[in-house]
Structures are given as structure tokens and as C-alpha cells.
Amino acid sequence: MEKETDKNTFYSHDLPSTKMDTKVMAKRDEKIQVAMIGLCGCWGCTLSFLDIDERIIGLLEKVAITRSSLTDIKRIPKRCKIAFVEGGVANEENIETLEHFRENCDIMISVGACAVWGGVPAMRNDVSLKDCLTEAYVCNVGAVTGDKPVIPYHKDLPRITNKVYPCHEVVKMDYFIPGCPPDGDAIFKVLDDLANGREVNLPTSLTRYD
Amino acid sequence: MGKKIIIDPVTRVEGHGKVTVHLDDNNKVIDAKLHVVEFRGFEKFVQGHPYWEAPMLLQRICGICFVSHHLCGAKVLDDMIGVGYSTGKHITVSAEKLRRLGHYAQQLQSHVTAYFYLIVPEMLFGMNAPPEQRNVLGLLEANPEMVKRVVALRKWGQEVIKAVLGKKMHGISSVPGGVNQNLSVEARDRLLNGEEGLISMDEVIDYAQDGLKLFYDFHKKNREEVDSFAEFEALNLSLVDEKGNVDYYHGKMRIVDNDKNIVEEFDYHEYLDFFSEGTEEWSYMKFPFLKRLGREKGSVRVGPLGRLNVTKAYTTPLAQEALERFHHYTKGKSNNKTLHTNWARAIEILHSAELIKELLNDVDLQKDSLILMPPKTDWTGEGIGVVEAPRGTLLHHYKANKEGNITFANLVVATTQNNTVMNRTVRSVADKYLNGNDIITEGMMNAIEVGIRAYDPCLSCATHAVGQMPLVVTIFDANGNKIDEQIKN
Ligand code: SF4
Numbered sequence: 001m002e003k004e005t006d007k008n009t010f011y012s013h014d015l016p017s018t019k020m021d022t023k024v025m026a027k028r029d030e031k032i033q034v035a036m037i038g039l040c041g042c043w044g045c046t047l048s049f050l051d052i053d054e055r056i057i058g059l060l061e062k063v064a065i066t067r068s069s070l071t072d073i074k075r076i077p078k079r080c081k082i083a084f085v086e087g088g089v090a091n092e093e094n095i096e097t098l099e100h101f102r103e104n105c106d107i108m109i110s111v112g113a114c115a116v117w118g119g120v121p122a123m124r125n126d127v128s129l130k131d132c133l134t135e136a137y138v139c140n141v142g143a144v145t146g147d148k149p150v151i152p153y154h155k156d157l158p159r160i161t162n163k164v165y166p167c168h169e170v171v172k173m174d175y176f177i178p179g180c181p182p183d184g185d186a187i188f189k190v191l192d193d194l195a196n197g198r199e200v201n202l203p204t205s206l207t208r209y210d
Numbered sequence: 211m212g213k214k215i216i217i218d219p220v221t222r223v224e225g226h227g228k229v230t231v232h233l234d235d236n237n238k239v240i241d242a243k244l245h246v247v248e249f250r251g252f253e254k255f256v257q258g259h260p261y262w263e264a265p266m267l268l269q270r271i272c273g274i275c276f277v278s279h280h281l282c283g284a285k286v287l288d289d290m291i292g293v294g295y296s297t298g299k300h301i302t303v304s305a306e307k308l309r310r311l312g313h314y315a316q317q318l319q320s321h322v323t324a325y326f327y328l329i330v331p332e333m334l335f336g337m338n339a340p341p342e343q344r345n346v347l348g349l350l351e352a353n354p355e356m357v358k359r360v361v362a363l364r365k366w367g368q369e370v371i372k373a374v375l376g377k378k379m380h381g382i383s384s385v386p387g388g389v390n391q392n393l394s395v396e397a398r399d400r401l402l403n404g405e406e407g408l409i410s411m412d413e414v415i416d417y418a419q420d421g422l423k424l425f426y427d428f429h430k431k432n433r434e435e436v437d438s439f440a441e442f443e444a445l446n447l448s449l450v451d452e453k454g455n456v457d458y459y460h461g462k463m464r465i466v467d468n469d470k471n472i473v474e475e476f477d478y479h480e481y482l483d484f485f486s487e488g489t490e491e492w493s494y495m496k497f498p499f500l501k502r503l504g505r506e507k508g509s510v511r512v513g514p515l516g517r518l519n520v521t522k523a524y525t526t527p528l529a530q531e532a533l534e535r536f537h538h539y540t541k542g543k544s545n546n547k548t549l550h551t552n553w554a555r556a557i558e559i560l561h562s563a564e565l566i567k568e569l570l571n572d573v574d575l576q577k578d579s580l581i582l583m584p585p586k587t588d589w590t591g592e593g594i595g596v597v598e599a600p601r602g603t604l605l606h607h608y609k610a611n612k613e614g615n616i617t618f619a620n621l622v623v624a625t626t627q628n629n630t631v632m633n634r635t636v637r638s639v640a641d642k643y644l645n646g647n648d649i650i651t652e653g654m655m656n657a658i659e660v661g662i663r664a665y666d667p668c669l670s671c672a673t674h675a676v677g678q679m680p681l682v683v684t685i686f687d688a689n690g691n692k693i694d695e696q697i698k699n
Contacts, residue, residue: 044380071341
């Protein structure tokens, strides 16, 4: 993606905003900072995080979620201890985001098959992009007859990578939680270990490989 | 010279999207768009795979409405092997009821996730609240009791899904011709009566009513703003039964206008005769519309608001009462108030809970007649499936060769149907909140996101299709070695 460097371009999160209550914010700041990102995945792993159910309330006493698609915090505000990464790398924006996470987070976790090895989206690695393109926009059965096929291409769309990559092929990842998605129990175990300063110990009974 | 403001990423929605707004020197909106920035390619790479893999594979399009994709795929396979709706035959009563139970449970779970985790923060804190507050952390700080109930409600929905589909996500129960397991009496009783750590069916209905009440309170306090927010006419689409009421699992496609007159009604197997899709350079998401009416007038609204505008009545008492109030509000005309989608969503949470209760008390769920296996000669090699997913009408269409390998797949997902109305919403909100203001704030931009979130768009779903070739993208591994470089063709 061409970087928006134009002085007339602004991001919504840089505009003046209502300030958070300082006491509440100070409390959050004392906690372990966690950033979450969904790259090329289905959002399932992010939702599996919600499957930790009532334990989330205890967990959130120890950790604070900063940047995440569940919050409106759109950039990592300050150095984070833990990064929760769903999805593999499928476009240049994913690469930038992942690298930015690596630079700003201590512990990177690949959560789910997509992050761990590319997952279902990596099935496109067997097909040429040209074929994919033709299938979707030229052979489209719903296309208007007689209309010239339009293929999305725009400076506001990130360019797609040739193949889909697991996160650890792009940056170093520290932990891997397999599964599509991993159960909430597995996600909880890893986060709870880290939040309590224990060595991560994910028993095989909690891992799955579907 | 003007300026451009970007929301990137759009947050508290599923998947990847961004918004660009162009303003002139007087901060008048020239253009505002929702771009879907992701691409995956399911339609192509599913080809060559055995037909029975499709419902397992294609549900990976979306982690929130996977049951809809799974069932839609299963309905296609029913058609293919010769027991689907297009063949005039029918899977067993128990199989259909089990699929419906899973489907209603997902509707509950998905709507609860969207409503409480993603949408309610604005209802409680306002659109201008600090960005750090407008989320589940903020809810927990402000009202831990409410969060506990929300967590319990979502958990219960997920437990129903697990009991019916075998897993909380990306289930495995639907197979060509039926389902592979029924619901045991123990599982049923656990869901009805609850247990330590799991609420009971009646509590679920109570909590669902609380959710609706939350909307009523919010609406009462902010009536004018809520009612006028992105209000514009659109056609409404839903699957309906013979009585013209929404059926989430099966029915005809009905499209109504502002006076609720039927504009089109057809068997979904004929969808290609009725719908076309436009494409724009600036989004990976397509723009479907009714051929007869053309691109300008023929796009439809799907999802909770679309369904409640189409349907006349519900079969369950509490939801029916709420539906009457909803219909009464717009005096029998279609409701075009974008933020009332959240009202409709809250009603559907209640309706799903009541539908689940009915089904859990149905002895057909314990029967063993679950799969129909027609003779190989009945193989048709093609099928179309449709369901009402939480976000609206979802369609899958596949063909397979004699060996049973998929040769073609086309998917029209709910969020894609809503593409045009979502973009109109973005424009309408931008005009209303930004136009001519000297200072544009983060809160004003959040108003645009509030408009998008009302549709609860699943941008993951919307990007199953494939997109543009890259220019030059180089990837280095963790050690700085180049591992990929792709040059534009
Ligand atoms: S691993 Fe599975 S559940 Fe997680 S994002 Fe990928 S497809 Fe979705």
C-alpha cells in the first residue's frame, strides 16, 4: 500500500478525541498490556478468545487489552507484553502490522491454524493468482452480461502477496497454539500462564489439530 | 485542496475494512466509502476437493456465522446427492430439526456477540466517549454485573452449538443427506435446566429480554438522533415460509419495498435469473442487485432489519409482542432507520431463544432416523443452498463432476448483499456529522463506524472471493532473507 504521507491525509485515531478518565486509565496502565490482531483468518480465533467465558473477568483484572479489533484502539499505544495474533500473512498490510507488532511486543503468540501454518487461506497457494482472479471477476456467474469485468485495484486497497504465509516465516513468533480454532481453554491456559509469570505449559490434552 | 480522512481499520466488526472520506476546503463531504481490504479465494481453491468437504472447508470463511456456512453447504450437498429441496425429496424430520437447532443457537450466539460486545458500548457511553472506553473493558469497568450476564448468555449459546454440531466452532455434524448425531436426553436437560456455571433456558430468555430493554432505554433517551441516523429507503430481502414469515432455514426469497409490497418472490434455485453483481475498483467486495431494477434501484438490505420488515408475524409469544411494537413504530411501512437494526437484532435474540426452547422440548431430536442415503443414480452433481444467516440471506452454489470433485463454487454472502446500503450509510453519516464542521473529531468518525456496525458486517465473509494481483511485494523472513517477491503481471 502506498503510504498516506500527504499532509492533507489524516487518520481518524489521530483526530482530537474525548479523553479517558485518568484514574481508570492509570489502573489499566498497571496491568499487563496485551495487543490482539486478526490478519488473514476468519475471526474465529478471536472469538475463541471470548470462549474463555467467565474466566475473562478474572483475566482482565491482570491484563488490559490495547489495540484489538474488539476495541477502538487502532494502533499499539505503548510497548505491550503479549501479542495475540490470529491469521496468516496474505497482503502487504498484514506484513507491516505484524512487523510493527514484533517491534512493539515482547511475546508473540500465533493463535490457530492460520497463524501457525497459513491454514485454510493458504490453500490458495496451490493456485495461481491469475486463475483466482479470472474465476472471481471475469468468470463471475453473476456478472452483468456485456459489462467489461472490473478487477478491484486501488490505492486504498493493500496489495496481495503471492502466497499466504504463516506468521513465523515473516517475524519470529514465540508461542504457537494449534487448532482451528484452539479451544478457549487452550487460549486461557497460555494467557493465564503468561499473566502469572509462569512458564507456558500447554498440555497436549488441550491442543487440537483440526 | 481539501483533505482525506481514513479510518483504518474499522474496529468492532468482524474482518478487515477501512473507510475513506474526502472533504473539500470547507469540510464538505465529497466522497465517503467503505473499502473491504482483504482477499482469500475460497471459490477457486475449493475446486478439485471432494464435494463432502465443502461444508467443513467453507465454514472457515467466518468464525462467527460458521453454522450458517456449514448448513448452507450441507443443503447444497443434499441437492447434489438427490435429497435436497430442488429434488422434491427431503431429509428426515429429525435431521432438519437438529440443523435448525444449531442454526438458532448460532443466531443467538452471533447476535449476542455483536450486540453486547460490539454495539452496546455506544448505547451506554455514547459515540463521543473515549475510544479506550467504548469496548468490553469499558463495560466491565462500568457494569461488571451486566458483563457477567452477557458472558453467561453467549456461553450458553456456544454450549448449544457444541452439543448439536460437535464443536463450539467449525462444527462437523451436517453431512450429505442429514446429520451424524442426535441430541441426547442428558445434553438436552443440561441446556434446559442449566448446571453449575451454565444458566438455564429460562434464564436465557430473561437475559434476552434484558437486552431488548437496554435498547428501549437507549432509544427513549436518544430518540431523535437514533431515528434520524442514516435513515433512507431500501428494498428488504428475507427468506419466507408459505405464510410470508421469516424462516431462517428454508423458504422463498421475498423482496419488499417501502410499503411492504412484494417486488420479487422466487425459489432461490433461480437466483441467477434475478441477481447480478457489480464490481468496483476500490473494494474486494461485490455489489449485488436485482437485474430487473438495475444497479441504482435494485440493491437490497438483508439482516435483522430486512427480515423484520419482510416478516408479518412470529410464532413465539414474547418475540411476537416485541415485533408488534416494532411494526407499530413505523405504522406498517418498512423501517428504514439504520440504528433500529440493533432493535431488530435484540428482538431476534429473544426470538431465537424461544425457538430453541420449543425445539429442546421436541422428542424428534432424540430419534435415530438421521441420514437419507439415496441410490447413486440420484446424483445431480449440482446444488444451491440458502439460509438466513445472522447478517442476512446467505447463498452457496456448487457443481461437482461424476467423481464427486467440486468444479465450481459461487457464494453470495449477506454482508455483500448489504454492500450498497452500507456505503449509503457511510455517506449519509459522513454528511450529517462531518459536513461543514471546522474541526473533525475522532467521535464524528466513530459515528461512521457506528453506522457500519449496525449491519454487524462480516468483512471476513465478504472477502471469500479473490482479488487483484500485487505490484511488488517482498517478504523477508525473521533473519532478513528474502522469501517471496511477486511482480505485477
Ligand atoms: S485457525 Fe481456523 S478459526 Fe482461526 S482464524 Fe483460521 S480458519 Fe478461523
